[in-house]
Every structure is written in structure tokens, then in C-alpha cells.
Amino acid sequence: MKEKEAAAGASLWRLVAAAVLILAALAVLPRFVDPYQTVLLTYGLIMAIAALGFNLLLGYTALLSFGHSAYFGAGAYAVAFMMRDLGVQSMEVFIIGGMLGTLAIAALFGFVCVRHTRIFFGILTLALSQVLWSLAFKFFWFSGGTDGIRVGYANLNLLAGLIDFKGPGSYQRFVFSYYYYILALFALATVIMWVIVHSPFGKALQAIRDNETRARFVGISVRRYRWIAFMISGVFTGLAGILWVPLNGLTTPDILYWPFSGEIVFMTVLGGFRTFAGPIVGAVAFNYLKTYAVASTEYWQLLLGAVLVALIMLLPAGIVGTAARLWSKLARRA
Amino acid sequence: MTILIIQILNSFFYAAVLFLIASGLSLIYGVMRIVNLAHGTLYALGAYVSAWIVGSALGHAFNSTLGLFGLLLLLPIGAFAIAAVGAFVEPTLLRPLYSRPEEYHLLVTFGLLMILDDVMKLLFGGTPLSAGSIMDSVGSIRIAGLLYPLYNFFVIIIGLVAAVGLWWFIYRTKFGIILRATSQDRRMASALGLNVSRIYIQAFAIGCFMAGLGGAVVVPAQAAVLGMGIDALILAFVVVVIGGLGSLEGALVGALIVSLVRTAGIQFFPEIELAVLYLIAAVVLLVRPTGLFGRA
Numbered sequence: 001m002k003e004k005e006a007a008a009g010a011s012l013w014r015l016v017a018a019a020v021l022i023l024a025a026l027a028v029l030p031r032f033v034d035p036y037q038t039v040l041l042t043y044g045l046i047m048a049i050a051a052l053g054f055n056l057l058l059g060y061t062a063l064l065s066f067g068h069s070a071y072f073g074a075g076a077y078a079v080a081f082m083m084r085d086l087g088v089q090s091m092e093v094f095i096i097g098g099m100l101g102t103l104a105i106a107a108l109f110g111f112v113c114v115r116h117t118r119i120f121f122g123i124l125t126l127a128l129s130q131v132l133w134s135l136a137f138k139f140f141w142f143s144g145g146t147d148g149i150r151v152g153y154a155n156l157n158l159l160a161g162l163i164d165f166k167g168p169g170s171y172q173r174f175v176f177s178y179y180y181y182i183l184a185l186f187a188l189a190t191v192i193m194w195v196i197v198h199s200p201f202g203k204a205l206q207a208i209r210d211n212e213t214r215a216r217f218v219g220i221s222v223r224r225y226r227w228i229a230f231m232i233s234g235v236f237t238g239l240a241g242i243l244w245v246p247l248n249g250l251t252t253p254d255i256l257y258w259p260f261s262g263e264i265v266f267m268t269v270l271g272g273f274r275t276f277a278g279p280i281v282g283a284v285a286f287n288y289l290k291t292y293a294v295a296s297t298e299y300w301q302l303l304l305g306a307v308l309v310a311l312i313m314l315l316p317a318g319i320v321g322t323a324a325r326l327w328s329k330l331a332r333r334a
Numbered sequence: 335m336t337i338l339i340i341q342i343l344n345s346f347f348y349a350a351v352l353f354l355i356a357s358g359l360s361l362i363y364g365v366m367r368i369v370n371l372a373h374g375t376l377y378a379l380g381a382y383v384s385a386w387i388v389g390s391a392l393g394h395a396f397n398s399t400l401g402l403f404g405l406l407l408l409l410p411i412g413a414f415a416i417a418a419v420g421a422f423v424e425p426t427l428l429r430p431l432y433s434r435p436e437e438y439h440l441l442v443t444f445g446l447l448m449i450l451d452d453v454m455k456l457l458f459g460g461t462p463l464s465a466g467s468i469m470d471s472v473g474s475i476r477i478a479g480l481l482y483p484l485y486n487f488f489v490i491i492i493g494l495v496a497a498v499g500l501w502w503f504i505y506r507t508k509f510g511i512i513l514r515a516t517s518q519d520r521r522m523a524s525a526l527g528l529n530v531s532r533i534y535i536q537a538f539a540i541g542c543f544m545a546g547l548g549g550a551v552v553v554p555a556q557a558a559v560l561g562m563g564i565d566a567l568i569l570a571f572v573v574v575v576i577g578g579l580g581s582l583e584g585a586l587v588g589a590l591i592v593s594l595v596r597t598a599g600i601q602f603f604p605e606i607e608l609a610v611l612y613l614i615a616a617v618v619l620l621v622r623p624t625g626l627f628g629r630a
Contacts, residue, residue: 128616137608138609299452305447
């Protein structure tokens with residue numbers, strides 16, 4: 001028993017060391033690459049938060065949501081409304097307000113959706129996300145319709161007004177400081193998610209995933225656990241939407257439309273949804289993949305679709321899952 | 335009163351098209367337990383292929399030799415092309431995944447959707463493609479002083495014929511019995527000596543054919559545009575969720591309900607017209623998860 005604990009402790013330290021190394025590498029990166037790469041990486045890290053949240057449902061609870069665009073979009077629109085109608089400028093207020101708004105929607109939608117599993121869960125999440133999309137699309141006098149709502153970075157301040165972006169050269173300053181802001185939040189979100197999936201609550205979710213009947217016999221109230229997981233998942237994805245919108249400068253109904261939910265699923269599968277780090281790697285990789293596909297060909301969707309199909313056929317474990325398997329094979333041979 | 339009649343006719347027109355799409359989606363789910371996210375895109379592809387064939391036939395001045403009847407006969411080529419696509423897709427993309435969890439089925443059809451979406455752009459370009467000349471030459475009739483295109487009646491009749499035909503096919507032919515047996519118990523059907531792989535190809539191709547036919551009949555009335563498939567898929571989802579996934583009667587009743595609500599919505603509450611439909615679907619899933627006609 002002692003030995004086991006010691007081994008677990010050692011592997012935890014190894015994990016912490018690796019995480020610190022990766023964070024340090026990410027922190028010095030903007031010194032060496034041009035601002036465009038910094039912006040790309042910022043997008044990647046934001047999507048990583050969304051995919052982490054999404055994977056709490058897919059990877060740990062075995063619920064495939066095809067409607068996570070709803071929470072991403074809810075976060076983004078919440079920021080846009082707060083900026084336009086309430087004149088809010090503080091990013092921290094946006095984050096708190098946006099997360100509360102997303103939580104409300106995720107709680108409502110989740111309450112409905114967790115009554116089902118498998119294919120019906122997917123269709124229900126999709127249908128509900130499309131309700132939000134059609135509202136954003138049709139109530140143009142409030143939501144801006146397909147034109148969307150502008151969210152300018154110049155109206156923004158970080159850290160309770162400590163950093164603002166007025167005056168000349170502000171875009172460079174925004175790119176630089178926003179990257180570190182996102183990096184810190186990404187690290188925090190990752191740690192929180194790690195704690196959640198390794199907590200008794202996370203273990204209960206995995207028990208439900210592996211055998212619902214047994215989990216119920218053990219005394220887990222399956223539906224309530226799924227609902228809570230749904231809310232956490234929605235809020236994480238909502239946070240990503242909140243952080244995304246100042247960087248993008250605009251929010252449109254596209255991020256509420258269901259193909260965007262498909263993209264979130266895509267990046268998670270790309271990284272590998274059976275692992276904790278999979279969605280993070282997948283989101284960053286997907287972001288680069290999509291950016292370069294869009295830049296290099298008009299038919300980028302064709303390219304991405306082919307990648308997705310090939311991935312499912314050949315590497316269903318995703319990048320991280322496949323790498324882990326190769327690694328363990330090599331380690332055994334050595 | 336006239337407006338009412340016209341609106342009801344319009345909603346029957348929508349219902350016929352929606353039924354064609356949704357019945358294919360439902361058939362594929364019923365037999366193979368696959369929710370085909372690319373189904374709407376196949377419908378769009380059918381519309382494009384038909385419009386392109388009609389357009390090029392007219393461009394080669396076959397008009398005089400073909401006549402209206404000939405052009406109408408050209409339309410279903412789109413549907414057959416889509417059936418061929420389906421017969422190719424099932425064994426290559428779907429068959430390797432039957433042993434895997436259903437999440438993978440959804441994902442692979444999502445990948446197919448992305449691919450087909452761009453294939454359409456590649457083949458037919460970004461401009462809308464129309465076969466409106468058919469609609470023009472069919473002409474229109476006067477309904478209490480308002481002109482109404484006769485072609486819409488044609489589509490309604492096609493929808494009815496398709497409904498009756500599918501029903502006869504599934505409940506009154508030997509192939510239908512085989513299809514239903516396979517959908518109930520795949521392993522038993524296989525043990526009884528049925529070639530399940532071939533039945534799956536046929537079922538998938540028939541489902542795709544229905545989607546393609548939907549596109550083929552709609553394109554003289556509405557031009558084929560990029561993105562029409564993604565919209566259509568969601569409406570077809572709403573139809574099968576209301577009617578019950580895998581049920582033919584459900585697809586018919588669901589299509590009628592959706593198109594009536596939609597027409598009424600456009601008239602009376604345009605801003606929440608779509609939201610109301612999605613909410614109806616959500617409510618049906620909550621109250622009666624198997625839909626109005628579905629079996630558990």
C-alpha cells in the first residue's frame with residue numbers, strides 16, 4: 001500500500017514537472033516568434049479550454065454532445081451584450097458575468113438533456129443549441145443578426161483596469177498581454193479540470209461511463225451526476241467563448257450554429273478523448289490545421305473532412321492516445 | 335381565405351420535400367442504427383446534380399426535342415446519382431465502424447458532410463444553380479384570382495406517391511420483410527442466411543435515393559445553394575424526432591406537422607419560427623422519447 005502511494009506520488013511529481021516545463025516553454029515563446037504566431041497560439045489555448053470542458057462529457061461521462069456551440073456562443077454573446085448595453089470594460093467582470101450566464105443556460109439545457117443518453121442525447125443537445133442559434137439569427141435588432149456584434153479590444157481592460165489598450169501601438173500590446181492572460185487562465189482551467197476528474201466526483205462519472213447499472217447500485221444518483229458534469233462542461237466551454245470574443249473582435253451566429261459544435265467534437269477526437277491531455281493537444285493542433293488549410297486552399301473543408309475520416313478509420317485513439325501507445329510499446333521493448 | 339388556401343398548399347409542398355428527406359434518414363436509422371449527419375448534404379447534392387443535368391440539357395438545345403416531359407424525366411437522375419454515392423459510402427466508410435461505439439458513426443458522417451460540402455463547391459461553384467425553366471414551363475393556375483405554380487402540385491403528388499410506394503415496399507414486398515427482419519435482429523437475419531452486408535448497402539442506397547429525390551424535386555422551385563443541406567438536415571431531424579426515429583408513418587406525420595408549424599410561423603411569428611420547431615422537437619423527446627410513432 002505504502003509503495004503504491006509512493007509510486008503515485010512520484011508520478012504526480014513527474015506530471016507537475018512536465019506541466020511546469022510546458023508552461024515555461026509556452027511563456028517564453030512570444031519572445032521568439034512573430035505576433036501572428038502568438039495570436040494563433042492564443043486561439044489554440046482558448047479552444048483547448050472549450051475542448052477540455054467538452055471532454056468531461058464525452059471522455060469521462062460517455063455523453064456525446066453535438067450542441068456545445070450553445071455554451072461557447074452564450075459566453076461570447078454575454079460579453080458582447082455586457083459591453084454594448086451595460087458599458088462594461090473589465091475582462092474580469094466579463095468572465096464572471098459570462099460564466100454565470102452560461103451556467104444558467106447549461107443548467108437549463110442540461111436538466112433536459114441528461115434524461116437521455118447515446119444518440120438521443122446528441123440530438124437533444126443539437127436541437128437546443130439550434131434554438132439559441134435561431135434566436136441570435138432572427139432577433140437581429142437585438143443580436144445584430146448575421147452581422148453580429150463588435151467587441152473591440154480597445155474598450156477592454158485586464159486585471160481590474162491595471163492594463164488597458166488605449167493609445168498608439170495598442171494592438172501589439174493587446175496581443176502580448178492577452179496571450180499571458182489566456183495562458184494563466186488556461187493553466188488554471190487545466191488544473192481545475194484535472195482536480196475534477198481525479199476527485200471522487202470524477203471517479204463517479206467514470207463509473208457511470210463504464211457501467212451505469214452498477215454505478216446506480218453503488219448508490220450514485222446517475223442523473224444528478226450527469227447534470228452536474230453537464231453544467232461544468234458548459235461553463236468551461238462558455239469561458240472559452242468569453243475569452244475568444246475580444247480576440248476575434250466580433251461575435252456572429254456562426255459560433256452558435258451546429259457545425260461549430262462539430263468542430264469542438266473534431267478537435268477532441270483529434271487529440272484523443274480517452275486521455276486527459278488529448279483535448280488540449282487536439283484543440284491546438286486543430287487550430288493550426290484549420291488555419292493553414294484555410295490559408296492554402298479554398299476547399300479547406302474537404303481537407304479537414306478527409307483528415308477527420310482518416311483519423312476515425314486509422315487512429316481512433318487520436319494523437320495523444322496513439323503516442324501513449326507507441327511510447328508504452330517502446331518502453332516495454334527497452 | 336385565398337391566402338389560407340395558398341399557405342396550406344405551400345405547407346403541403348414543404349411537407350412533401352421534407353418527407354422525402356426525412357424518410358431516407360429514418361429508413362437508414364431504422365435498419366442500421368446510424369444517424370447520418372451527411373443526409374442533408376446528400377439532399378443538396380441531389381439538387382445540384384439535377385439542376386446541372388437539366389441546365390446542360392437546355393444548354394445543348396435539347397429543349398425542343400426533349401420537351402417538358404423529357405426534362406421532368408431528367409430530374410430523377412440526381413436521385414440515382416445520390417443512391418450511387420450511398421452505395422459507395424456504406425461499404426467504404428461505414429462498414430468498418432459497425433463494431434465501434436455509435437459516436438464514431440456520427441463523427442464519420444460529419445466528416446463526410448464536410449467533404450461533400452466542398453465537393454459541391456468544387457464541382458458546381460459558389461453560384462446558385464436552378465432548374466427554374468421547368469417550373470416556368472409547367473405554368474400556373476388561378477386560385478381565386480392568385481396565380482399558383484402547378485409544379486407545386488406535382489411535388490405534392492410525388493411526395494404522396496413516394497409515401498405509398500415506400501409503405502408498399504417495406505410492408506408488402508419480400509425485400510421489405512427482409513429489411514424489417516434485419517433491422518430487428520441483425521445476427522438472427524444473418525444466421526438465417528441473409529446477406530446482411532448487401533442489405534445494408536441497399537438500405538443505405540435507398541435512404542440516400544430519397545434524399546436525392548427530395549433535392550431533385552425541389553430544385554425547379556428553389557435554386558440549389560451552398561448550405562441548403564445543413565439547414566435541411568436539422569429540419570429533417572426535427573421531423574424524425576417528432577414522428578419517431580425509424581418510423582415511416584412518423585416521418586409523414588412529422589413532415590406535415592413541421593411544415594404546417596413553419597408556414598404558420600412565417601405568417602404569424604416569424605422571429606421565433608425556427609426556435610418553436612426546435613423546442614417542439616425537444617419537448618417531444620422529453621415527453622415521448624420514441625416520438626409519436628416510434629417503438630422503443
